[in-house]
Amino acid sequence: MKSERPEIIEFYLHEGHGIFYAMNPDLPGWITGSKKALDTIRLCNGNRTPEQILDELEKNYLLPRDVLAKEMEILFENLEKNGFIKGIGVSPPEYERSLDTLYLHLTRDCTLRCRYCYIEGGEILKNELTTVEIKDVLDQAMALNKTRLLVAVTGGEPMIHPDFWEIAEYIKSKGCPMTLATNGTLVTAENAPKLKEYFYNIQVSLDGPRDVHDSKRGKGSYDMAIEAMRRLTSAGAHVMISAVVSKHNLDSIYHVVDVAVELGIEHIKTGIFLPFGKGAEEKALALTESEFGEFWHKMQKSMQEKLSKGQNVQVANDINKVSFLQPIYYSKHSCGAAIGALSVDADGSVYPCQSAHLPEFLAGNVREMPLEKIWRDSEVFRIWCEATIDDIKECEPCDWRRYCGGGCRMQVYAFTGRLDKPVMFCSFLKDFFPKSVDAYLEYLVKQRADRDTEKEEK
Incomplete structure (x- = not known):
């Protein structure tokens, strides 16, 4: 002592x-x-x-x-x-900057015309990177990684790229784990096993029941997404449902939980609608704080009902990063944008994250300068790296500031036009965190009881 x-x-x-x-x-x-x-x-x-x-x-x-x-x-x-005793200094951990995640947009071309696409996918850009240039981007990104680079392959619809499989093979040959974000329209019974072989996680977009999904993504897109997930799960692929939450599907979002159970999918990723790209014309779809709370409680209730029946479904989003069923981590930042991740658009433009494809956050272009120089010298990246929870005055008195990090910066920017404000769901989160703690304590007690029961049975 x-x-x-x-x-x-x-x-x-x-x-x-x-x-x-x-x-x-x-x-x-x-x-x-x-x-x-x-x-x-x-x-x-x-x-x-x-x-x-x-x-x-x-x-x-x-x-x-x-x-x-x-x-x-x-x-x-x-x-x-853990720094609880006065006079015994414990410094916050310093995270060494390393490019751990590369969001690689192969093309803006897409088989669908989703009305709230943040990337404005749909039409191929005239100046998209060639396959040779895409491979070079990967090589440059790997040089900025200190452990193992994760490549998130996305678009547009990445599978529409004429050299999709060649690019996937190249990434695989470099030993980089890959994820795929797809609308499912190009998944076939023939290529599903190959997708499983190349991608450790495949996200398929699904926003609700057929009428809700099709009204924003196009007629027939729901059935194609469902069939794609059937084919992928049958092939043994790890599939995650990716849902955009807005006023449009607030009353029916729980449908994706039913689909997950039916198809044997254990993970759902939810992201709130952000009025960027095509979504700028759909601003009325954005959730209020009370609506966000309504959505979260509905999803939790739906998941709990499934879990009580032995049906395992988990939802991943900005809230669950502070789930008390997992170790809490210190956070000056709310995510790894510009610190451990960057996003390369189909034309070579580089941004701090895949949600930040806006002119004001353009850090450079790989055709004009090396990725290493953009990573090291970009003023945009410097601003993002230096923007911490300590800059948000409203967060100073909050006990949870180091665990929340102020929330997703692009969610904040979407509704305030600034990076130095708390996320709009702040009050909800302050109420949610203590409930998560209580759930964690209940979980610990149950674990202990289960262990005691096992000992008695032995």
Whole structure:
């Protein structure tokens, strides 16, 4: 123990289900424990030595001193490691900048004409990169990666590119894992097994039941998406449903959960509608904060109903990155845009992320300068890298600021025109996080009970 008279910092506390959750709001620091551990923490007021704390614990708990001492030693190791003890400096982790994710838009060409396409897909650009240039972009991106580059192949509809398979083979030959974002219209029974071989994750767009989906993406597109997912799952591919949430499908979005269960798909990715690209003409579709809450509760209820029947479905989105069923991480930024990711458009234009394809966020073009120079010297990337949660004044008093990071910057920009404001769903998130903590504590208690049952059965 490093402190002679340990004193605990101010921290966020949540008690429930017979245990507690304590969070250091300034670090990636959090611990859980029993009432005894919490009593120990409360005795650390800066006036008592460790021996005096043990004296108090002996009075309150009928346990041998050596047992209490061992428990306290373990507790204090966790407290020190997570920055809970005053005077013991624990610095936030510094993340080394590395290009870990490349969003690679093969073409703007598309088989559909979705009315809210953020990338304005549909027609091929006159000056799209050649296949040779696309391969060179990959080579340049790999040089900026310190571990293993993930390539997210997208478009337009990437499968419409005449050299789609040649490009996929080249990426695979470099040892880069790949994901594919597709509308499903070009997936066939013949190519589904090959797609499974090349892509570890395949996202297929689906926004709701047939009438809802087709009204925004085109007649017949729903049936093609469903058939594509059937073919892919039959081939053993890992499929994820990708849904855009707006006023248009708020009352029927839960339909995608039913589809997921029917097709044996375990993951759904949801993203809120952003009025960019073609979506700029559909601004009325954007959700309000209360509508966002309505959507989230509907999805949660639908998933819980499925889970109660043994049907596993999970939703991935900006909220679930702070799910307390997974380790919480420290966050100065809300995502990896410009820090660990970038997006290359079909014409070679480079942006901080795939949602930021706007003129004001153009960082450069690979035909005009090397990708490494754009990554290193671009003023746009510098601004994105330096924009942190510490710049958002509204977030200063919030306990959750390091775990939320202020929310998706492009969601913020879409509704405020700025990068230094909190996400519009802030109030909802502040209400959601404590509920997630409680769910996490319930999960821990259930896990413990299950382990105890297993021991008894053995």
